[in-house]
Amino acid sequence: MFSQSLTDFWKFNGSFNWYVNAIDAYTGTLLFPTVRPFSIPQSEDNTWNLKLNSLLTLPRKTQLQASFIYEAPKNIPQGRQFARSSLDLGIKKSIFRDKGELTVSATDLLNGYGLKQEVSNGGFEVVYENFYETQIVTVGMNYKF
DSSP: OEEEEOSSSEEEEEEEEEEEEEEOOEEEEEOSSSOEEEEEOOEEEEEEEEEEEEEEEETTTEEEEEEEEEEOOEEETTEEEOOEEEEEEEEEEEETTTTEEEEEEEOOTTSOOSEEEEEEETTEEEEEEEOOSOOOEEEEEEEOO
16 A cells, blocks of 8 residues: 655555465355256466555645556456456535535446456356446535534
8 A cells, every 4th residue: 555645736545455366166066947066176366456546636625536446357266357447536626615515426437347257167168248337427415514
């Protein structure tokens, strides 16, 4: 982890994690749609992730934040998960003599945070993609009484 004030109005921080993703072997029985045995082999993989945040304090009590997340490829029980990333932006403005805040944020601007996995088992291979609702824009306001 690191944190640095680059100037009086710009702060930057981030984290980096490197780890071993170990999966134990497993044997079981599937009951649906027919009874059949299955097994998952043991696997071990080095992988990592990264998160970066940048916060700019702008004039007129306004802040702009950008965040970037990257998750490297990794092993999963049935195969491999591909890398994924997300770039998020947000802006916050003080209003009503600092009694309120107006916020606007947008997540996954580059549409890269969906899951993509390569699954192989029992003589078949498939690429599975699931792009949840990762691209979201929100507008909010709060007021302190």
